Amino acid sequence: LRAELENMKSTLATKDEQLEQERTYKNQLQDFLEASQTQKQQFESELSESKAKNEENQQEIEQLQEQILALSSTHQNQLESVRCSIEEGTVSPLKVENTRLETLCGTYQKKIEKLQAEKDQLLQSINSLKSSGSDLLQQNKQLHELLQ
Incomplete structure (x- = not known):
């Protein structure tokens, strides 16, 4: 009986040691999970800011493209007007x-x-x-x- 009791004590000690290692491992995993969640939140925040900035830039690009098209159209109209004037002889003689x-x-x-x-x-x-x-x-x- 004593030997069995000693064997059970040894088994319990080993199991206690394994449980302690598992708790330590579980705590480390929990800390890692929390750190990962924090990093994920930071990343999502940065991603959201980046998307907002990207949207702003896209709108600015679209506005600039519209301005370029308007200027190009105005320039084209001016060229057309000068060409017509030359062909019609209205401005050209002067x-x-x-x-x-x-x-x-x-x-x-x-x-x-x-x-x-x-x-x-x-x-x-x-x-x-x-x-x-x-x-x-x-x-x-x-x-x-x-x-x-």
Whole structure:
């Protein structure tokens, strides 16, 4: 009986030890589960914020796309209007005349600069001729006096 009692005590001690290990393991699993739940809640919160931000961005993208389409349409309409004006000749003659006048102004400006350069050259030539003429007159007077 004693041996059986000792054997049962040993078995109970082993079972108590196993129960304690199972409790420890169960507590660790419970802590892990709680930590996982906390992480899951944080992740879900971040995910929700991310989805809200994504939705905001998507709306902003859609607004920008609408603005781009509106600007593109406006630009296309302006191009079409200019094209029609050119074809109809309503705006084009003014623009053509303006371009023609600008070209003429540039051409005339170049001609004026060229003429100014020629004028300066002619003035130098005239001054040179005057000087030569004065010298010739002086020589002519001297010759005339000598002849008399």
